Amino acid sequence: MFSSAFVDLTNRLDRCSTSSLRSHGGGIDEIEDVRAALDFAGGLDQLDPKKLVLAGYSFGCWVALKAAARDPRPARLIGISPPVDEYDFSFLKGESRPKLLAAGDRDFVCSLPKFRQLLDEIPEPKIGKILPGTDHFHVGREEALISEVNAFLDRFPLNSAGG
Numbered sequence: 001m002f003s004s005a006f007v008d009l010t011n012r013l014d015r016c017s018t019s020s021l022r023s024h025g026g027g028i029d030e031i032e033d034v035r036a037a038l039d040f041a042g043g044l045d046q047l048d049p050k051k052l053v054l055a056g057y058s059f060g061c062w063v064a065l066k067a068a069a070r071d072p073r074p075a076r077l078i079g080i081s082p083p084v085d086e087y088d089f090s091f092l093k094g095e096s097r098p099k100l101l102a103a104g105d106r107d108f109v110c111s112l113p114k115f116r117q118l119l120d121e122i123p124e125p126k127i128g129k130i131l132p133g134t135d136h137f138h139v140g141r142e143e144a145l146i147s148e149v150n151a152f153l154d155r156f157p158l159n160s161a162g163g
Contacts, residue, residue: 008142008146012146012150030060030063031063031066031070034054034063034064034067035067035071038052038054038071038074042073049073050075050158051075051158051159052073052074052076053075053076053077053153053158054067054068054074054076054077055077055078055079055080055149056078056079056080057080057081058080058083058109059083059087061079061081062082062083062087062089064077064079065077065079065089065091065095065099068097069091069092069094075097075098075158076098076100076152076153076158077095077097077098077099077100078099078102078149078152079099079100079102080102080138080145081103081104081107081109081110081136081137082115082118083109084109084111084114084115084118085109090121092118092121092122093121093122095122095123096123096125098125098126098152099122099125099126099127100126100127100128100148100149100152101115101118101122101126101127101128102128102129102148102149103115103129103131104131104133104135105130105131105132105134106133106135107134107136108135109136110136115130125156127148127151127155131144131145
């Protein structure tokens with residue numbers, strides 16, 4: 001999916017001197033791809049490795065967060081439309097980094113009961129947002145999503161203590 005919301009998100013991360021990475025596909029190999037991308041990004045002179053933000057959408061949300069669970073380098077984690085009805089996110093139960101999870105109330109792979117259960121099970125710091133009138137693709141609701149991501153990055157700035 002290519003959406004103006006994700007272009008806007010990438011631009012926001014760029015303004016924070018943060019690089020953005022994208023992954024989309026189908027399995028364990030994608031987790032290794034994310035880790036390889038983190039290795040590459042961490043080796044760039046122009047990038048502060050302490051300011052890595054890892055974000056994923058839908059299946060890419062599971063991939064990014066699963067990769068982050070095995071890698072301490074990302075300072076902030078963002079999961080958009082996590083497919084909690086399809087994949088196990090229990091690996092987040094021990095995740096202590098600031099994280100944003102956002103889903104629409106009309107998402108076909110992220111039922112509200114399972115989303116709320118996940119939010120209840122994962123530790124702080126966290127922000128969990130249910131976006132009203134929003135489907136899995138955030139059609140027509142891109143600005144609401146961008147607003148939530150901006151609020152998260154403002155609440156947990158990358159120049160603050162702890163990352």
